[in-house]
Every structure is written in C-alpha cells, then in structure tokens.
Amino acid sequence: MSFSSTGGTSGRSNYKDIYVLLDRLCKSFEGAKGGNHKDILRHVTQYISNCPSALGSTLPYDESSLLSKITQHLNAAQASGISHTQTVSKGLLGNTSGTQSNAALFLNLNEQLKSSQLEARQRNALLTFLFFMADTKYSQENGCQSNVSASSTLSRAHYSNPNASLPPNNTMHALRGHMLQKAQPLPLSPQTSVGGASNLYNSKEINHKIPMLRQSSYQAGSQSGSENDTTSSASMIPAAASTQYAIKSGLGHDFNKILCTQNNINDNMVQNVIYAFTGIQGKYLKKDVVSGKFKLDVKAKNLNVVQAGMLLRLSELGYYHDLVQSYTDMKSGLCALGLMGQGFISALRNELTKYYGMVALLQEQLNKQKQVEKTNVFNSTTIRPERLTLMKILVWSVDPLQRLQLLASIAEACQEKKGGALASTVHGFLNNGNPMVKSLAKELLLAICGPLYQMLTKWLLEGEICDPHGEFFIECLVEVGPDRLWHDKYRVRSSMLPNFVSSDMAHKILVTGKSINFLCEICQDKHPVKGRDELKQCIEENAEHIFSSVADTKLHSTIDSIYLNTSKRVLDIVMGPHKLLEHLQAMRRYLLLGQGDFIGILMENLKSELDKPAKELYSYDLSSIMDAAIRSTNAQYDDPEILNHLDVRIMSPCEGDIGWDILSLQYTVRGPLATMLEPSMCIYQVLFKPLWRMKHMEFVLSSKIWKDQKCNSKPLRPMAAELDRVLYRLHLFTSEMIHFIHQMQYYILFEVIECSWAELQEKVQHAKALDDILNAHDEFLTTIKCGAFLDSNSGELCHNMETVYEGIVRLEVWQDKFYELCFRELNARKEYQKNILESEKTGKFGITAEKKLERDQENKIFEQTLSSLDKSLENIGGDYEKAVRCFLLALNSNNDHNLQLFGIRLDFNEYYKKRDQRLGVPLTFEHMRMSNIYFNNNKSLLGSRIN
Structure with a gap:
C-alpha cells in the first residue's frame, strides 16, 4: 500500500498517525495478555512497504460499503459487551469519552483521513485492510474457526457477491489470498532485502531493518530537527520473524502454501534468466530468429509488467554473450584472423569462461535455495539464505553486462583483421578514459x-x-x-x-x-x-x-x-x-673522372678507336688500351684489387653512333659490396655519360681544335691577308667555348663532386650503422646528379648545355674543312709558283694562258668557298651564343644560389649580359619564380623569342 500521493508535512504526519493507529490495532488484537503484537505489526508494515499495490485494481468493497460495514461492526462489538471488544475499540480508536460512540469516532477519523488528500484508491485499500484485520481478530477471539477449504469456498463466494455478509472466521484468510494473488512487487534497491514474503518465517535471531512506507521515510528525510528524528524512528522497525505466531493463529499452512507458490514462480523466472545468460531459451524467454535478441514467449501470460520488463532487461546479457561467442567461432566468418587473431579469440574465450563461472555460482545459489525450501519449510530455527530474486540478479548483472558490451564492441571492430592492424584496433581502446575499458583492452592486447x-x-x-x-x-x-x-x-x-x-x-x-x-x-x-x-x-x-x-x-x-x-x-x-671506403674512392676517381691524368691519357689513346663507327669497336681492344693508360699514369700505384674491378664497357649502339657515344667505364663489385652497392651502380653509369661527354668536349677543344690552330697558324701565314677575318672569328669562338668548358668542369668536378665527397667522408667517420654510410652515399650521388643537371628540375639546363656541346662538335667539323680548304689552296699556290720557277729555268717566260686561267678559276672557287665557310662559322657562333645566353638565363633564374654564382663566373666580363637585355634585368624572387615557370612550361615560346 502506497501513501505517497500527497507529500508535504501533513502527509508525513498522517503516515505517523497511521503507523500509531496500526500499532494500537495490533495491540487490541492481542489483548492485555498478548505479547506478539509487534510481530503482527512488522508483517503488516513489511507487506504494505513491499506490496504497495497488493490489493490490485479490484477491491472487494467500495468506500461506502466499507464505511457501512465497519460502522455495523463497531456498533455490534460495542453492544455485545465482550471485554476484548472494548480493547479492540480502544486500540483502533484510542481513548474515547463516554458521550460519543465508537462508530462516530471512526467516522470522524475517516473524515480527517479524507482531508489529508490521500488518494481514494489507497484510502479504500486501507479501510479494507483495517476492516478485515479487525473482523478476523474478533472472530478468532470468539473461537470461531473452520477448515481452510471451507474458508476458501466462502471467501470466493463472498468476493463474487460484495453485498453478502462477511464470514467472521474467514475474512483474514480471504484477504491474504486475494492480496497475494494480486500483488505486483516493485523493484527493490540493492540495500533492501529481496527475500519477499519468505522472510516471514526467518529466525528471531536475525535482526534487520525494513523500511515502513518507503516513500514516507524518503520524504521525511528532507526534514531536520526533531521531526526528522521522529519520522526516521517511526519508519524503521526492528524485524524478527515469528513462525509460531502464524501457526498459533491458524494461518501458517495456507499462507506458507501461497508463499511457496510465489517462490516457485520467482525461482522459475530466475532459472529462465540464468538459461538466457548462456544463450539458452526457456519458458519465458525465446530468441528472435532475425536479431538474435531474446523476447518474451507469447504463451507466458502470468507475468506482470514489472516482471516482464526485468526479464527482458536481464536477457540483454544473454544477447551480448551470444554476440561475443559468435566472434570466437571460426565458422561464423566474424572472428579475427591469423595467430594474433587466435590470441584474441583465446582471450575472448577466457573472458567467457570467467563469465560462465559467475553464472554457475548463480545456478548453485538457486539450487541451494530450492533445496532449503524443500527440507525446511516450517523449521523456524533454520537460518535461511537470502532469496535469489530478479532484482538481485539485475544488480549483479551490471558489471558483467558492461564487460560483455565492451568485449562485443572490441570484437566487432576487430572482425576479419589480423596482425598489426588487429593490434592497432585494440590499442585504440587504451585511449578511453574509462579505467575498465583501458584494463580490458590491455588484457586483450597482451593476449594478441x-x-x-x-x-x-x-x-x-x-x-x-x-x-x-x-x-x-x-x-x-x-x-x-x-x-x-x-x-x-x-x-x-x-x-x-x-x-x-x-x-x-x-x-x-x-x-x-x-x-x-x-x-x-x-x-x-x-x-x-x-x-x-x-x-x-x-x-x-x-x-x-x-x-x-x-x-x-x-x-x-x-x-x-x-x-x-x-x-x-x-x-x-x-x-x-671488405674495404668499402676504398671502393667508393675508386669509383669516384675512375667513374666520376676524378683521376684526371688517367682520363686524359685514356682519351688520347682511344681517340683513333673511338672516332670509328660504333659497330667497328670491340671491348677487348679497348681493355688493352685502358690497361696501357693505367700503367702510364699514377693509377698504377693503386691497390691491384681495386684495379681488378675496373673494366671497359661498350653499350648497345644506335644508328649513327661513334665510339665516343657508346664507351663507358665499368666498376664491378663482388661479395658483400655487391649487396650494398648494387642499386648505386646504375647511377654511376648515368653520371659517367655526361661527365665523359664534357671531358670529351674539353679534349676536342684543347687537344684538337686549339692545338690545330696553334700548329697551322705559321704554315698559313702566306694566306694571312685572306684568312685573318675568318681566323679571328674562329679564335674568338674557340676561346669562348674553352672558357665555358673549363668553368663547367671546375663547377662539376670540384664544387659539386669534390665538396660532396668531403661531406661523405665526414659522415662515414661518424656513422653508427651501415645504413648511415649508404644513406650518405645515396645523398652524395643525388647531389652530383643535381649538380650535373641530370635531375627532373634541370631539363632546360641540360638541353642548353647539350646545344653548347653540339656547337663544339660543329666547330670541330668546320675547322677540319676549313684547314683542308686552306692547305689545298696553299699547296695549289705553291705548285703554281713552282711551275713558274721551273719554266723560267728552262728559258720560258711564265706559264701558258690556259694554266693561268685554270689557276684564276681555282682561286675564285677558293674565295667563294672561304666566304661560305665564314658564313657557316658565323651561324655556328650565333647558335652557340644563343645556347649560352639561354643557359645563363636558366642559371640566374634558378633558386640555387650556387648555380647563380656559377652563371656569374661564366659571364665574368658581362659579355653576354650586354648582348641580351634579359640578362641585364635584376631578378627578384618574383622574377625568379616566374622565370622557372616560364622555362619549364613555355619552351616553344622561348625558342621563338630567341630566334
């Protein structure tokens, strides 16, 4: 019975009055000689507290009928003159004056109860309870008793006809049966005993506190001072079960039977819940085929709303158990993979094993509970364990449910993953702020x-x-x-x-x-x-x-x-x-042309061979020439083991290639060095080709063009008047090209290669691991590749430099033709003068007209050819100058300040700057950025502007 509808101070005082009223009522039942009224009061308050809606929605009488019957009962009791009736009246109504009847006093009290704003249904239930209790006690004191079956029959007949008279020996039994059948117990807190009605028979030695009218105690808790103390003391009653009282009063057998029925129903629900915890269907809970969750069986119609809700809530634990178990089944296709996945599955199974152990403890407690009830039903001296109820299991299931939910969440995130990906997924849960999540994730991660x-x-x-x-x-x-x-x-x-x-x-x-x-x-x-x-x-x-x-x-x-x-x-x-550093030094000297005397002798010795078409070369001929070059230079003093790795390689020729185009030096590494340096050898071959071509251009200019000019200048002095103009232009272009090549060699061989090699040596000395040396070596090659204009950002520079090289080659060819023409004309003139002198010696005067005409014709052809060669030389010089100017512009617009300084050295006297307005414009950062874009994306436009 609940009295919480009003609240406030008046409500709390009414609760106290009701409790005092119940106390007096129980005393009146026992009479002056009775000593067990506290037991009756404890059972009444416990029942009201635990079953506030015990009478259900169908009370046997309405309020008017109850008032009428109670009034008749009080009048009859007052008129009977029995001493115990006076005691009952005093207990029920308090000390009254002789001027007012008991019925009138009761009606006054009922009016006061109405004014307390108590709900009509609760007030009606209270009146019904008071009437049944008073009428039953009255009947028992008069010795009116009958058997249980007769009482049940009469009670049913009485409920079917509310206007029928109430059998005096059956009312209490009828009320108890009705209340137990209609009871809907509320969920209890973990601190409250959930033993239910079975605690009625607990031993007297077991003392515990049961809240009377729980909401009254809660509301009274907000008050302070004496009122709070009074309410608190009134709401907590010491409990000691008294089975003897129930038996003496003639109620024990039937009441215990009803309690056993309720306990059996409770045990069945608990058993179904335990089954559901392990994924097993029962009487009340069935599995949904689609979702896998538990649902109530449609045939289970004897459950109230509270019980159904608790069953569904508890069945959630079984759903998560099945979900976690599915992630441990290899056939489900949801579990983690690999050995690390098996470790994860093993950890999940260990967690399920611990969970099964806890469920087994619940099952053991339930079995003991059933056994105790079977063997000690009426044994009042036996200390019974607290009953296992749905509310207790609900409190117990909080931690396991949370743990299974976490396991299911982690397992879902890990499905079909393996290895490091699986470990990373579980490791992510370590960042959770919940200590339980972190602890569980750590355990799983260690297993994984x-x-x-x-x-x-x-x-x-x-x-x-x-x-x-x-x-x-x-x-x-x-x-x-x-x-x-x-x-x-x-x-x-x-x-x-x-x-x-x-x-x-x-x-x-x-x-x-x-x-x-x-x-x-x-x-x-x-x-x-x-x-x-x-x-x-x-x-x-x-x-x-x-x-x-x-x-x-x-x-x-x-x-x-x-x-x-x-x-x-x-x-x-x-x-x-294995002499790694020595081998790196050898590759720098021979493949990167660091051994200058060796490269010079080698080119001079190979010139006759390399001038031939590529198809006419043979590697064994070139190898012998290379060995001779080694013996002729300081290379002969190197370690023979190092020299044995050096060889000549002829690459696959293309149409029109000559020996200079396909020759390459090769450094062969073996053993552990091959494992370490194998990826770098192809880079050395890439670097060797432009360096070899640059060295070849330098060799052409110094050893061929310039040398021929110096050697032929004296023999051609007789023709100086005709050749001075052409020779001046030739010497000028030659000087420009030699300056360009010398500066290029200095920049690449010294500023790029030698400086990078010095950095490599320093890093090798401080290296702690082989990878440190290899990384430094790779950086060394990358720097050289960039400095030799072979990287992806130097395409324009490389193109312009190749144009310069083509101008040098064209100049070499042109000079050969020029000197061939000059010496042919010089020889013809010498022959002509020789014929004149021989003719004079024979007495002839000069030469014939025909020979003179022929000589004049040849001289005219020579002048025409010389004029043509002069124009050709001018074109070669013009193309070369354009290429150099483009090269300088690309250098000046580059973001690398080393290349900018290199451009300044190339045009130290500002010769090209004066001839190209673009080189005279100061390049700000914006200009440099735009110049890069210009050269990288508009090559065709650049060519049209130059022309």
Whole structure:
C-alpha cells in the first residue's frame, strides 16, 4: 500500500498517525495478555512497504460499503459487551469519552483521513485492510474457526457477491489470498532485502531493518530537527520473524502454501534468466530468429509488467554473450584472423569462461535455495539464505553486462583483421578514459601480441621471419635474390605496422634483423648477437612496455642496444676486410673522372678507336688500351684489387653512333659490396655519360681544335691577308667555348663532386650503422646528379648545355674543312709558283694562258668557298651564343644560389649580359619564380623569342 500521493508535512504526519493507529490495532488484537503484537505489526508494515499495490485494481468493497460495514461492526462489538471488544475499540480508536460512540469516532477519523488528500484508491485499500484485520481478530477471539477449504469456498463466494455478509472466521484468510494473488512487487534497491514474503518465517535471531512506507521515510528525510528524528524512528522497525505466531493463529499452512507458490514462480523466472545468460531459451524467454535478441514467449501470460520488463532487461546479457561467442567461432566468418587473431579469440574465450563461472555460482545459489525450501519449510530455527530474486540478479548483472558490451564492441571492430592492424584496433581502446575499458583492452592486447613477441624475438635474434599468415610488420620478398638482400629483400609492411610501434623503431627492428641476415648469409659470420638473453628476459617481464607512447622504456632501450651492436658488427666488417671506403674512392676517381691524368691519357689513346663507327669497336681492344693508360699514369700505384674491378664497357649502339657515344667505364663489385652497392651502380653509369661527354668536349677543344690552330697558324701565314677575318672569328669562338668548358668542369668536378665527397667522408667517420654510410652515399650521388643537371628540375639546363656541346662538335667539323680548304689552296699556290720557277729555268717566260686561267678559276672557287665557310662559322657562333645566353638565363633564374654564382663566373666580363637585355634585368624572387615557370612550361615560346 502506497501513501505517497500527497507529500508535504501533513502527509508525513498522517503516515505517523497511521503507523500509531496500526500499532494500537495490533495491540487490541492481542489483548492485555498478548505479547506478539509487534510481530503482527512488522508483517503488516513489511507487506504494505513491499506490496504497495497488493490489493490490485479490484477491491472487494467500495468506500461506502466499507464505511457501512465497519460502522455495523463497531456498533455490534460495542453492544455485545465482550471485554476484548472494548480493547479492540480502544486500540483502533484510542481513548474515547463516554458521550460519543465508537462508530462516530471512526467516522470522524475517516473524515480527517479524507482531508489529508490521500488518494481514494489507497484510502479504500486501507479501510479494507483495517476492516478485515479487525473482523478476523474478533472472530478468532470468539473461537470461531473452520477448515481452510471451507474458508476458501466462502471467501470466493463472498468476493463474487460484495453485498453478502462477511464470514467472521474467514475474512483474514480471504484477504491474504486475494492480496497475494494480486500483488505486483516493485523493484527493490540493492540495500533492501529481496527475500519477499519468505522472510516471514526467518529466525528471531536475525535482526534487520525494513523500511515502513518507503516513500514516507524518503520524504521525511528532507526534514531536520526533531521531526526528522521522529519520522526516521517511526519508519524503521526492528524485524524478527515469528513462525509460531502464524501457526498459533491458524494461518501458517495456507499462507506458507501461497508463499511457496510465489517462490516457485520467482525461482522459475530466475532459472529462465540464468538459461538466457548462456544463450539458452526457456519458458519465458525465446530468441528472435532475425536479431538474435531474446523476447518474451507469447504463451507466458502470468507475468506482470514489472516482471516482464526485468526479464527482458536481464536477457540483454544473454544477447551480448551470444554476440561475443559468435566472434570466437571460426565458422561464423566474424572472428579475427591469423595467430594474433587466435590470441584474441583465446582471450575472448577466457573472458567467457570467467563469465560462465559467475553464472554457475548463480545456478548453485538457486539450487541451494530450492533445496532449503524443500527440507525446511516450517523449521523456524533454520537460518535461511537470502532469496535469489530478479532484482538481485539485475544488480549483479551490471558489471558483467558492461564487460560483455565492451568485449562485443572490441570484437566487432576487430572482425576479419589480423596482425598489426588487429593490434592497432585494440590499442585504440587504451585511449578511453574509462579505467575498465583501458584494463580490458590491455588484457586483450597482451593476449594478441603474444605471437608478435615471438616473431619479434626470432627476427631480432636470428634474423628469421616465422610468419605463416602474413601478420608481422617485417616482410620478406622470397623472389628477391641475395644480391639485393640489403635493399629490397626485406621491408616494413605498413599495413601490418601497429600504431604503438613508431616508424623509427620499426626501421631499427628492420635493420637489426637484416644485419643478422647479412652477416650470416653474405659475410658468413654466424656468431650470436650480443644482448640475446637480455631481450628475451625483457620481453617476458616487460611485454607491455612496447605499448608505451614514449620510447623510454626498458624494452625500447634493449632493442636500441641490439640495433647498435649488430650495426657496429656489420660496419666493422664492411669497412675493414671488405674495404668499402676504398671502393667508393675508386669509383669516384675512375667513374666520376676524378683521376684526371688517367682520363686524359685514356682519351688520347682511344681517340683513333673511338672516332670509328660504333659497330667497328670491340671491348677487348679497348681493355688493352685502358690497361696501357693505367700503367702510364699514377693509377698504377693503386691497390691491384681495386684495379681488378675496373673494366671497359661498350653499350648497345644506335644508328649513327661513334665510339665516343657508346664507351663507358665499368666498376664491378663482388661479395658483400655487391649487396650494398648494387642499386648505386646504375647511377654511376648515368653520371659517367655526361661527365665523359664534357671531358670529351674539353679534349676536342684543347687537344684538337686549339692545338690545330696553334700548329697551322705559321704554315698559313702566306694566306694571312685572306684568312685573318675568318681566323679571328674562329679564335674568338674557340676561346669562348674553352672558357665555358673549363668553368663547367671546375663547377662539376670540384664544387659539386669534390665538396660532396668531403661531406661523405665526414659522415662515414661518424656513422653508427651501415645504413648511415649508404644513406650518405645515396645523398652524395643525388647531389652530383643535381649538380650535373641530370635531375627532373634541370631539363632546360641540360638541353642548353647539350646545344653548347653540339656547337663544339660543329666547330670541330668546320675547322677540319676549313684547314683542308686552306692547305689545298696553299699547296695549289705553291705548285703554281713552282711551275713558274721551273719554266723560267728552262728559258720560258711564265706559264701558258690556259694554266693561268685554270689557276684564276681555282682561286675564285677558293674565295667563294672561304666566304661560305665564314658564313657557316658565323651561324655556328650565333647558335652557340644563343645556347649560352639561354643557359645563363636558366642559371640566374634558378633558386640555387650556387648555380647563380656559377652563371656569374661564366659571364665574368658581362659579355653576354650586354648582348641580351634579359640578362641585364635584376631578378627578384618574383622574377625568379616566374622565370622557372616560364622555362619549364613555355619552351616553344622561348625558342621563338630567341630566334
């Protein structure tokens, strides 16, 4: 029965009056000699507190009928003259004066109850309860008793006819049966005893507090002072069960039977809930075929709304159990993959095993509860355990439900993932602020990473990858041969890299295992790695350190130590016995033309061969010439082992190529050096070709064009008057080209190659690992490639430089024709003068007219040819000058200040600047940016402007 509809101070005082009224009523039942009225009061208050709507929606009488019957009952009791009736009246109505009847006093009290704003239904239930209790006690004191079956029959007949007279020996039984059948227990708090009506028979030694009229106590709690204390004391009643009272009063058997029925129903619901916890259907809960969730069985019609709601709420735990269990079934297609996935599945199964253990404890408690009820129904001295109810299970299920929900959420995120991707997914839950989520994610992550630790240990200590499912973040390419072991055989698989392993740490792990493989397979060094035992112990004891976001843990330090130890061993081997630095020095000297005397002698010795068509060359002929060049220069003092790696290579010729176009020097590396330097050798070949061509142009200008000019100047002095104009132009263009080539050689061979080599040597001295040397070497080659205008951003420079080279080649061809013409004319003139002198000696005077005419004709042809060659030379010079001006403009507009300075040196006297207005305009940053865009995107427009 609930009295919470009003609230306020008046409501709370009414609750106190009602409690006092019930106390007096129970005392009146017992009479002056009775001592068990507190037991009756405890049962009444407990029943009202636990079952506020016990009488349901169908009360046996309406308010007017109840008032009429109670009035008749009081009048009859007052008129009977029985002593106990006076006691009842006093207990019910208090001390009254003789001037007012008991019925009138009761009606006054009822009016006061109406004025308390109590709901009509609750007031009607209270009146019904008071009437039944008074009438039953009255009947019992008069010794009016009958058997249970008769009472039940009469009670049913009485309910079917509300106007019928109430049997005096049956009312209390009828009321109890009606209330128990209609009761709808409310959910209890965890602090409240949920034993239900069975606590009626608890031992007297078990003392506990039951809230009387729970809402009255709650409202009274907001008051202070004496009122709060009074209300609190009135709302908490000491409880001690009294089975003897129930038996003595003649109510024990039937009441216990009803309680047993209710307990059986409760036990059945609890059993169904326990079944549902493990995904098993029961009497009340069935599975939905589509969603997999539990729903109430349509045949279960004896459940009230509260019970149905609690069953559905508890069945949610079974749904999440089934969901988690599905992620552990390999046939479902939802579980994680690979060895690390099996670790995750194993962790989920362990969690389910713990969950089954808790469910088994519930089942054991329920079995004990049923056993106790069967064997100790009327044994009042037995201490019974608290009953297992739906409310208790609901309180118990909070933590397991939350844990299963988290497991289901994590498992759903991890489905069909493997390896590092799986570990990264679970590691993401460590960032959750909930400690329970972090703890659970850490447990799962440790289980997942078990196979990862094994693969990591094997890789770091033995250089082997045991990864049948492709989960490790280090990948081995089996199709790659040992000659590419260091660069291409092993790599980091980014898709399998856990997010708690940084890229720097992954690189160290990669290099460590790769170094061990390199030492064992290439260098045949199979000594064990230093720090092997420390790493194993660290992984066993501090496995969770790898999850740290800061690489300052003991595990990270151990990995760093092994990385440094293995790298140092590799470095010592390649720098010592295998002479890595000496070989790099040799490639710089021979392939990058650093050995100047050797290159000069080689070109001079090969000139006759290389001037031939490409198809007429043979590599063995060129090799012998190269060996002769080595013996003729300082190269002969180099280590023979180094020289044995040097050879001549003839590339595949194209149509029209000559020997200069297809010749290349080759440096062959073997053993461990081949593994390390193999990718770089093709870059050396790319660099050798433009450097060789530049050196060839320098050789053409100095050893061919300029040398021919110096040697032919004296023989051609007789023709100086005719040749001075052409020779002046020839000498001018030659000087320009020599200056350009010398500056180009100085820039590339010294400022680019030599300076980069000095940086490489410094980095090699401070290197801690082989990769440091190789990275420095790659940077060295990249710098040279950029400085030689071979990178993607130097296309215009390379094109202009090639145009300059073409002008030099054209000048060489033109000079050959020119000197051929000059010497032919010179010889013809000498022959003509010789014929004149011989004719004079014979007494003839001069030569015939025909020969003179022929000589004049030849002289005229010579003048015409010379004029044509002069124009041709002017065209060659013009094209060359345009190419140089474009080259200078590209240098000046480049963002690299070194190239800008190089352009200044090329035009040191501002000769080209005066002849090209574009070179005279100051280039701001905006101009430089626009110039780059101009040259990169508008080559055709540039050509039209130059022409």
